[in-house]
Amino acid sequence: MTFSPERPLVLIGAGKMGGAMLAGWMARGVDPAAVLVVDPGPPPEIRELLLRHTIRLESAVPDGVKAGVLMLAIKPQMMDAVLGGLVGAVDGDTLVLSIAAGTPVGRFEQAFGQVAITRVMPNTPAQVGRGMSVAFANGATSAAQRATVDDLLAAIGASAWIEREEQMDAVTAVSGSGPAYVFYLVEAMAAAGERAGLDADLAMRLARQTVCGAGELLFQSELEAAELRRNVTSPKGTTEAALKVLMAEDGLQPVFDRAVAAAKRRSEELAG
Numbered sequence: 001m002t003f004s005p006e007r008p009l010v011l012i013g014a015g016k017m018g019g020a021m022l023a024g025w026m027a028r029g030v031d032p033a034a035v036l037v038v039d040p041g042p043p044p045e046i047r048e049l050l051l052r053h054t055i056r057l058e059s060a061v062p063d064g065v066k067a068g069v070l071m072l073a074i075k076p077q078m079m080d081a082v083l084g085g086l087v088g089a090v091d092g093d094t095l096v097l098s099i100a101a102g103t104p105v106g107r108f109e110q111a112f113g114q115v116a117i118t119r120v121m122p123n124t125p126a127q128v129g130r131g132m133s134v135a136f137a138n139g140a141t142s143a144a145q146r147a148t149v150d151d152l153l154a155a156i157g158a159s160a161w162i163e164r165e166e167q168m169d170a171v172t173a174v175s176g177s178g179p180a181y182v183f184y185l186v187e188a189m190a191a192a193g194e195r196a197g198l199d200a201d202l203a204m205r206l207a208r209q210t211v212c213g214a215g216e217l218l219f220q221s222e223l224e225a226a227e228l229r230r231n232v233t234s235p236k237g238t239t240e241a242a243l244k245v246l247m248a249e250d251g252l253q254p255v256f257d258r259a260v261a262a263a264k265r266r267s268e269e270l271a272g
């Protein structure tokens with residue numbers, strides 16, 4: 001790891017995503033004394049996490065702190081206003097890690113110069129160790145710093161590297177935003193269950209547990225998703241009837257194509 005109590009991992013922004021990663025790291029034994037959180041107003045659940053692990057919280061980076069890892073987890077729209085104030089915390093040994101959607105590595109190179117900068121697109125299941133993170137490093141990132149990124153990401157789930165930064169917009173549209181599509185699927189299944197005659201509570205319970213169970217099966221199984229789907233689909237049965245609707249020309253695929261394209265477009269726009 002390239003951070004320590006003397007050269008901490010400085011987390012700028014402990015909101016939904018930064019907080020989820022921090023929770024994942026704490027659950028997997030990262031040293032709280034090697035972490036400094038900078039956020040003027042973290043949400044209550046993150047305050048509680050910081051208190052529980054005695055993690056230092058500041059509203060700005062204190063003078064004299066040099067980050068081993070400077071992790072940027074603020075909104076992309078705020079980046080320009082905040083970067084200038086962080087220059088003093090970065091030197092040639094700092095690894096800058098950004099999880100901001102859309103924001104290219106070049107933006108950080110403008111602010112910090114040719115230091116090690118890695119962009120990561122995580123997702124919120126990181127909080128329970130089931131994240132999917134994708135990383136892209138600039139040329140100044142050393143093998144040891146890549147190994148630090150690997151360690152940090154392995155602690156919160158699965159990870160992959162890309163070598164072409166422009167792929168990050170599509171990555172964001174699939175895995176970064178993806179958990180929201182699945183949560184919406186639960187909402188939609190529950191609403192459909194209600195319309196089919198179930199009480200709201202029971203419909204939500206069935207939808208939620210079904211998505212959890214299917215996700216866990218997918219996680220544990222070596223079979224492809226399509227094979228697991230076929231295993232549910234009895235010939236001439238109920239699933240087949242439903243899938244005829246979902247897999248029709250105007251079914252789920254074109255909706256997903258449009259949704260992912262819209263997220264990718266928005267990620268491109270955030271590059272400014």
Ligand SMILES: NC(=O)C1=CN([C@@H]2O[C@H](COP(=O)(O)OP(=O)(O)OC[C@H]3O[C@@H](n4cnc5c(N)ncnc54)[C@H](OP(=O)(O)O)[C@@H]3O)[C@@H](O)[C@H]2O)C=CC1
Binds near residue numbers: 043122
């Ligand atoms: N949410 C997600 O699933 C994912 C998010 N991301 C990326 O993560 C980043 C954060 O998103 P998200 O966690 O959803 O957003 P949040 O708004 O939940 O988190 C941002 C946090 O930064 C705080 N903050 C505001 N100003 C400063 C400052 N000057 N210094 C330090 N902290 C500050 C905010 O406080 P306050 O609320 O008081 O303004 C908030 O607690 C974004 O760039 C996003 O693109 C990437 C992948 C997935």
Ligand SMILES: O=C(O)[C@@H]1CCC=N1
Binds near residue numbers: 101172176177
């Ligand atoms: O909605 C967003 O912009 C962020 C990036 C990916 C998930 N949440």
